[in-house]
Amino acid sequence: MGLVRDNIYPIISGIIVGAAGGALGLNWLWISILIAIPQALLSPSKTWLGVINNLVASSAIFITPIIASITTDPKAINMLDTFASIAGISWITLIAISITAYIATSLLTYIATTYIKKIILEIYAREKS
């Protein structure tokens, strides 16, 4: 049950919410935040587990559609080549930078939200006691 509660639920909830955001046409920033929030609410007992959950969910949400685009449409590579030549870096670097940014943003949102949750719970507990 620990694995399900600590990992599977948060990961699946992050993926579902992130995918829903993608389907609604939200941009990467909102999707990063969306992934992190349910994970923070369902955060496991250990912080490092939550970090892993977030990394898994956001990687799935951000990397899968890019791989799908590249593998299903040869024009995608041409397009990335064009952008890479505008930016002066290879397209792999371009994608790596972007994905790192998306994942890092989601992770930071997760961390911030987790601690906000903790503080709120703490304040609530103090007032109650």
Added chain:
Amino acid sequence: MGSREMVFIRETMLIVLSIVLMFLIITSLGSVASLIDPYTGVWREIGRGDFRGSIEIRVDGVGNKVTVVFDEHMVPHIFADSYRDAAFALGYVHAYHRLWQMDIQRRLAEGRLSEILGNSTLKQDIYMRIVGLYRSAVNTTEWIRRTYPEVYSILYAYSAGVNRAIEEMRSNNKLPLMFKLLGYEPEPWRPEDSIAWAKYMAWSLTDFFEPLRLTYLAMKLGSRDTNTLFPVDPYYSDNITVIPGDGSIGNTRINIDPSYLRSLDWFSPWATGIDLGDNALAQQILDAIESILDLSGEKPREIGSNNWVVGPSRSATGGAMLADDPHLSLNIPAIWYEAHIKTPEANVRGVTLPGIPFIIIGFNEYVAWGLTNTQIGVMDFYLEKIVGDKYLYKGEWRPLKIVEESIRVRGYGVYLLKVNITANGPIISTRGAPISFRWVGNAGYMNDDSGVTREAIAIYLVNKARGYEDLVNALRYWDVPSQNWAFIDIRNNYGIVIPGLFPYRSVSVRLPNGDVVKVIGSRSILNGSGGYEWEGYVPYELIPRTINPERGWAAAPNQRSVGPFYPYFILGGWWDPGARAQRIYQLLSSKDRHSVEDMMRYQADIYLWYAASSLPVLLKAVEGYKDLDPLEAKALEILRSWDYRMDKDLVAPTIWWAWFSSLYDEVFSKIYLDHGIRLRLYPSEDTLLWLIHSMPSSKWFGGSLGDAARKALSKAISILRASYGDDINTWVWGRIHMLYIAHPSGLKPLSIGPVPEDGGSATLMNAPIPYDLKSLGRTYVRTGPSWRIVAYVEGGSIKAYGIYPGGQSENPFSDYYKSFFNTWYRYEYRQLDLPETPQTVGGIVAMIIVMPSR
């Protein structure tokens, strides 16, 4: 402090740190992260706008069903029950394929680029706000609404179509990439935007600043030399006018000896009301002229266009033929967009300007037409007397009309501009003497300053013309820009009409001999305090035209329009000096009958008349010099065996261009420098040619053409050697003469080229670079044939071929971004037909059914 507090502080710091890091990531990545966004990023650009399959939309904007089918080139064929409904569909597909281009174009015309591009375009916006195209566009649109509701309904339906597409793209997160890159969204399209773009096109084809440049030269160089370098009529233009004959219209002709008129000093006070020799005023005027040229960014242009028509007596097929290729700035996306519209009013095909709901150049079932620029001055500049907020006009001090313009500048706030307007027009100088200008596009067809002009009416009537008579009647409403309209019809009529508003002055133009003459245009700034204003426009009955000329053909590659006895004296004829005209006259006279393939071959012709006319004299001038080094001698040897074709694979054109460029500097740079002329206002090639032939021992050549040519050759070869090495065989023309078709963003990966290119600035296949050795290796060909069409009558109907460099879609990741380019580059064409039904369109790849929502 207890451990709980410590934990609390640590957790708070983690929250703050996370938020700060997030902020840093978001701000430092900027739009890059958005571009690669897996859901909303550039992935959506792949094939955006490339319609596939069948789509049905229901809209409020149409009266009946409209069917749009796209052929394999993504050209829309629109079938509708009315032109109005077709306009909705055209707006819809224009937006899907060219929305960002349309948005930038209207912003350019309306002076609103800074709203999205910031400070870098503020000067351009200020210029456009002073010119006031948008003010005229608003008045024109309102006039069309009141006077021609049928045409207004077309403009309105077109706007509705554009707006429907904008809404769809917005809601599907599929707005074009450039909106995402620049971080803004398009506003709804309005009929005024279409008219504003038409006004901009008119402005860009008639904004001849020559009176300012010539005033500047006359003040620095003296009027005599200015007249030598810039004669009223180009030196070799007498026998190549667009309209054959002496210029008289029926029995109406000018009653003053034209050669006397040409010989006069039109910079004198009797002609301008200004004493340019007045030293106190001179510096003020020079400052003002420099400020205007600086604001406008205007430089002498090197563009032009070709068209010609051949009658049945000279046609291999026995049917009339037409060729047209307008030379404009070549950009990607291209200025043109191809379309076919079939309604009860018209079955018409050709190229449209995205933003405007009509076929501009093309053909229908009855007529074909093509345009070139007339280049007759329709703008005068006036020196105003202003004290405080009043100006002197006809003896009274009148209050300036002040228009307040506010320009939003992204990242900077709002720039407030006050435009001062006199009875002549807006003050355009920003320092020195106050100089205003009057332009027909702002004066309007009633010359009442309303800016109302009627091109939209004319082009609609042309689109549905059923013979040349309809076309000629429609052109009564073609106000600006004046164009050489070449046409053929299915009854094998052919000809050229030159419609437009040509303002003339006569009250003020009392010649030294006491005669009064009606003058079109000016060569100098005029006195703005009254007496030099326009008296009216040339009536349509006296507009030049040639219909079914006896010689069997007519041609209008921007050369002088009419012969010397035209009823009005054209003082402001800023015509092409005529090398292309000389060449097409040569080709059309060279054989009895011309085929369709000949017409295509002539459009691709790269023979340089200037080289043929001057090189033998130059070679002879330097042949006595024994001090040539081996490379110079080899260069001359190559030139001696040259056939004057500016072929990209030949070495001779490079040597010719470098030598002629060097000769320009040899002839003019020292004299210009001695007179303090900072602007590079060199005359055109025909003047240099004329000096070579007529004044070889003049001061222009330092007393000896031979010495000047020898020196120029030496300099040219040494620069070529320094740039390209000692192996002369590698100096091929295509190495320095390269075509670059730029994307407006300036991003090279979105552009075409550079690629080696044939031709030159005065070949029929027009591909100009300036005659300036300093530009060697740094200048690309950026203008040229923006559309080529060859139409002809066969079996009682019109057939056509056409091509433009670019593609239908502005999306760089579409198959149709530059799909026409290679065909154009190889001088090939696509056949253009006029299918009667959607089912008869060949190679259909997609269909859109537009249904009324009721």
